[in-house]
Amino acid sequence: MLPKSLILGILFLLISCFGFSQRMKVAVAANFQSTMVELAKDFKAKEGLEMDIIVGSSGNLNNQIRNGAPFDLFLSADLMLPDSLYKDGYSFNAAKVYAMGRLVICSPFTKDLKNWKKTILSKNTQKIAIANPEIAPYGEAAKECLIKNHLWKEIQSNLVIGESIGQVNQYLSNGLVDYGFSSNSFILENKSKPVYWIEIGSDEYRPILQGMVILKTSKGDSYKSALKFYQYLLSLRAKRIMQKFGYRFE
16 A cells, blocks of 8 residues: 555645646736726636736836736736836747727716817816826826826826726726726726716827737746737737727737
């Protein structure tokens, strides 16, 4: 009869190999959260693979990766951060664009946003929300738009900075701000508490190219899963889901 310690060792190896294959961890920019949930469901139906989704501002997720966070895949809201991770040796591949975002201005109260450049300067305007432009690409795009229209300095006393676009969306959904700059995907996913909105012209800010990389902290089964999901995100099947949430493609 085999020694008890040897039996336990064999059982542990079997469980490790077949029972508890490591789930991949995907770090996702806040603007892409709802879209990501739908993509994860579809990917599970297609491949039978599940994942853990970690949501935050692109800048904060980037900092976590650089500090050793064990993520497998990083889906940023811009191209610069994942590309810099590649250049600094944190990822296997250079940044690949998986979607193009669109900037909108929203209001829980004001219907007529055609003249938003004037109405946000109204005396009745108290709070205008944008995501932190230092760490959130949609916040950076909003700031760029406001500077271009000579509004940035004018609204400083009314400005509310959210940690991520997700926090800005919460402010808008709960009626805590008069105006907010968000992503087009927020409008399409926010059906329970709709807000008024208008899309910002694409000439008002640089294109929001959202990039992804497979990280070098990814290993074994989780790396294989991450590679499959990476390839899936570039497929027509995945793009059709992303289009439903307002994303465009090059």
